[in-house]
Amino acid sequence: MKTGLMTALAMARASARCLNFNSMLILVPVCRNLLSFLRGTCSFCSRTLRKPLDHNLTFHKLVAYMICIFTAIHITAHLFNFERYSRSQQATDVSLASILSSLSRNEKAEDSWLNPIQSPNMTVMYVTFTSIAGLTGVIGTIALILMVTSAMEFIRRNYFELFWITHHLFIIYFLCLALHGISGIVRGQMKESMDESHPHKCAQSFEKWDDHDSGCRHPRFKGSPPEVVMHPSKVLELQMIKQGFHMEVGQYIFVKCPSISHLEWHPFTLTSAPEEDFFSIHIRAAGNWTENLIRAFEQQHSPVPRIKVDGPFGTVSEDVFQYEVAVLVGAGIGVTPFASILKSIWYKFQRGDHNLKTQKIYFYWICRETGAFAWFNDLLISLEQEMEELGKVGFLNYHLFLTGWDSNIAGHAALNFDKATDILTGLKQKTYFGRPKWDNEFSTIATAHPKSVVGVFLCGPPTLAKNLRKCCHQYSSMDPRKVQFYFNKENF
């Protein structure tokens, strides 16, 4: 912003602040009831305190003069701003200003612009009268001018009704003032983008922003489009950044895409960990809206559609980190919150977070077929690799149960029994077929951890919940110092 506009922007914003302050003040001395009230209650106050109340109209006029002066400064500064924006949009040479202006064209997203004059064909006049800020500014200023000219001493003394009625235009003035900043044309560079490519460091090297090797990248401003990752089986991952967004593990958000439907908000569980600098959701094609969304994001040539996000909501499953041993059971679609939980546990483990009591995780993934969850598969593979690198192979113990198997798959698996990785999933752990035998699982865990408190977390169907609860009661020993299973059914 600063290269294009230099001091004019600072002047405009400074005078805008003063205008806000003065506009607030100007109504106070003419609140007659308030002044009468103050005079009444201040009767025990000294006379000097009440004296200024007598000069309320003088104060009102003084503040009005200041408003006029600051309005003039503000308008002049913005005239210079708009002219500079227009010039940098039309600049054909390669300069920092012209690259910043064409940000929206490069990113192919509707909303990542910095220069409000988005194409060389738009004139300043067009932008003024089609943007809320410009229109409210013009109307508010005209109301102000009419109020001031009818309040001149000569008019006021001789034709009082004219002054009185015209002065009620202040309602329009205040309305326009309130709406003036609503469209957010002045944008700041986002904090994450500032860490990555600070203007001091990167302003000079703007030619190299497109190279991935250079230290600086295209700066991202509020309203940057999401990163899109397509997974197999028509699963779309959206990685987004939003100012002031803070999530916990296992929460969900509502998502709306105005270009598909203006009324529909759909909930999606967050699949990223709070330690990451973006938040992500995985969207599977399961209906009209999701299919349209995936199709819209798949297109390479049209601009990326805008997404609105509400949230995050949902239970905070922080309890997961409090148990020494955690048994996580995810059935079908219920595996999604565990993506977030597993990633978060992994980050905490990596950083040696002392609040993390978890020493071992048993993860049971039960689904009909892995197709739709191939992305979760990839997550497990990458976690597996990272654990090997850190030398902590025993930390995560996962089992995948495919309940929708047929003899073909089983035969195939039997043939490849000796291979190191599973043929279906590519994981080191072999895939099981059928449903898990919980009695066996629980007794194994109880034997392996005779003195621990084990937390069992389920996200799945109620019958499974009943089953697991029964097992928890059964396998918790009577002795409180020995193994105890605590069942938590999370409504993710």
Added chain:
Amino acid sequence: MGQIEWAMWANEQALASGLILITGGIVATTGRFAQWYFGAYSIVAGVFVCLLEYPRGKRRKGSTMERCGQKYMAAVVKLFGPLTRNYYVRATLHLLLAVPAGFLLATILGTVCLAIASGIYLLAAIRGEQWMPIEPKPKERPQVEAIKQPPSNPPPRPPVEARKKPSEEEEAEAAAAGGGPQVNPVPVTDEVV
């Protein structure tokens, strides 16, 4: 509301618009904005409007406060007779002056304000108002009386009636005697007791 003279307000509004036109024009010209020649026009138009509107017209009822130093411009404006007296002419003139400044963003505020002033002048013209110059009222000089001569005799002086009867002789004598010895009209005895 029937007492309002719209021309007075239109005059204030037009003066303000002239100033706004000048300011907008200066911004556009010094910044060398695109199409800055409209800015130059705006300065000229603004100066013209300010000069035309500076002398305040006379109110129909009551006294009118003159603007400081307006009598020089008032004399010039009076010269044009019906062109400046008639508010229809002023309304159209302002409207025409406002239009070219509307092409530039920096001066469009001036255009709108001048157009509003033109509208108010139209309203004033429809109600039959006219621009009358403020004539300076001739000072009513008091009747020039005969300048009284100061009294020629020092105090104590008899009241005017005592002097009036043998006035001609006394006056002649007194005038002849001039600065001679004092003639006391009332015998004065100098008694030393």
